[in-house]
Amino acid sequence: DSGVTQTPKHLITATGQRVTLRCSPRSGDLSVYWYQQSLDQGLQFLIQYYNGEERAKGNILERFSAQQFPDLHSELNLSSLELGDSALYFCASSVVGVLGSGANVLTFGAGSRLTVL
Amino acid sequence: AQTVTQSQPEMSVQEAETVTLSCTYDTSENNYYLFWYKQPPSRQMILVIRQEAYKQQNATENRFSVNFQKAAKSFSLKISDSQLGDTAMYFCAFMTTTFQGGSEKLVFGKGTKLTVNP
Numbered sequence: 001d002s003g004v005t006q007t008p009k010h011l012i013t014a015t016g017q018r019v020t021l022r023c024s025p026r027s028g029d030l031s032v033y034w035y036q037q038s039l040d041q042g043l044q045f046l047i048q049y050y051n052g053e054e055r056a057k058g059n060i061l062e063r064f065s066a067q068q069f070p071d072l073h074s075e076l077n078l079s080s081l082e083l084g085d086s087a088l089y090f091c092a093s094s095v096v097g098v099l100g101s102g103a104n105v106l107t108f109g110a111g112s113r114l115t116v117l
Numbered sequence: 118a119q120t121v122t123q124s125q126p127e128m129s130v131q132e133a134e135t136v137t138l139s140c141t142y143d144t145s146e147n148n149y150y151l152f153w154y155k156q157p158p159s160r161q162m163i164l165v166i167r168q169e170a171y172k173q174q175n176a177t178e179n180r181f182s183v184n185f186q187k188a189a190k191s192f193s194l195k196i197s198d199s200q201l202g203d204t205a206m207y208f209c210a211f212m213t214t215t216f217q218g219g220s221e222k223l224v225f226g227k228g229t230k231l232t233v234n235p
Contacts, residue, residue, distance in 0.1 A: 043225040108162035
């Protein structure tokens with residue numbers, strides 16, 4: 001158990017629908033990252049939050065949004081789902097941001113596998 | 118933008134032998150970190166080893182070691198005494214460091230699928 005909890009583990013839904021993926025970071029970690037892993041695109045960085053605020057944005061579609069709550073858990077919302085959104089979505093956390101530098105290590109959750117039919 | 122290239126999509130090795138996975142990266146930064154993550158069939162991402170760019174000494178973790186060549190922007194992973202449990206996808210990853218603002222996100226290569234044969 002990495003200490004990063006993601007729910008649900010598996011999700012099957014239809015095109016056009018909306019889903020929410022949830023992530024609880026390791027105790028003490030202030031930063032949360034979301035990654036998408038698909039067969040043809042590898043691991044793509046979507047977005048990072050630090051202590052409730054957006055810190056960096058990567059290849060995140062406009063149909064996707066995320067937030068980090070005061071208790072530091074994060075949610076990734078995916079809407080108007082398309083077949084191509086089927087992927088494994090990882091959340092990771094780290095302590096980065098306290099000093100802004102350091103040999104920070106991202107700890108990953110087990111992922112949420114989304115299948116869009 | 119930083120890029121990470123893993124030129125070997127698949128590799129195989131016999132149990133107890135040694136194998137080296139290649140990784141090159143491109144950056145204009147001077148301070149950064151490099152990582153190898155392992156993704157077994159369970160799909161969990163597991164940190165194998167990390168290297169700080171300012172350290173000349175190559176990192177080692179038990180049977181895992183790296184050959185870090187900063188000038189060549191090369192970061193290879195050597196696995197000694199390979200075990201069946203080492204069968205996994207291995208990802209090389211790059212992280213920059215910034216003092217204020219910015220993001221310590223990881224940029225990943227496409228991965229190398231390693232199979233350890235009995």
